[in-house]
Amino acid sequence: MPDPDMTHGFDTRNAAQVAALAKAMAHPARVRIIEFLLSRPGCIGGDIVDEIGLAQSTVSEHLRILKESGLVVGTIERPRICYSLDPGALEPLHALIGLIAARGAQNDAASCCYTPQAYAGKESAE
């Protein structure tokens, strides 16, 4: 048995990886940091604090989370630290999202379930 985590073709390890990456992007301030880093040719030090408009300690904490996920890398250039994106880090997330997006082509959201006669009384669930 190659991988004991495998279930129905997907493994829980990968799910945890993807979730961790998504979590890193799951806050508006962090998304804005990413976008900011994306808008620059190189990377920036504490300008991020000005850009985001939160306290320095708060931004530092967001950067810590981003670094922990691997999405952002910091290079020390005393007294500054130089932040930049590591695009390769979000590969697992990118792959899954790519799969979902690809499904969009073949499969309109309406087509459904294994009980074909189900279409009779269709309501939207909320």
Next chain:
Amino acid sequence: MPDPDMTHGFDTRNAAQVAALAKAMAHPARVRIIEFLLSRPGCIGGDIVDEIGLAQSTVSEHLRILKESGLVVGTIERPRICYSLDPGALEPLHALIGLIAARGAQNDAASCCYTPQAYAGKESAE
């Protein structure tokens, strides 16, 4: 001024959208639900509960979050509910991740900052 939320080329509204989508994917159980939905031609009712291995109420809560994000749609087929992915929903997230991934081609993670002489004493920040 076309959009008061614009800051340095990105708007906070979009950041919130992206963050909300990422948040929906920011839990291993929800990622596994997505992968499970992806592994099926159509969609499934309460089989998700068996697949995930958490209590029914917990899975229901995760499904609520996924529906709220638009990523998953539920169609009522009494007494079941038929869940399926709506690939279009994660467009904003997909777009941003696409941008980041594209950057990977031109820009290796090492190249950095606007102070070119910085490369002298390079350490890794943790």
Next chain:
DNA sequence: TATATTAATCGTCAATCGACGATGCAAGGA
């Protein structure tokens, strides 16, 4: 009408998150 099936909702609890100000720390310059 009574019962079984399936999913949503409620109430509760511990754990985690996000924000802040204050403080600490390492290098560079006066």
Next chain:
DNA sequence: TCCTTGCATCGTCGATTGACGATTAATATA
């Protein structure tokens, strides 16, 4: 040596999350 600069870390607070069992709601079926 004493400041200054730039970032990390600490401690604290309220808010949110994630898990569960119990309950409720809506149908189908006996």
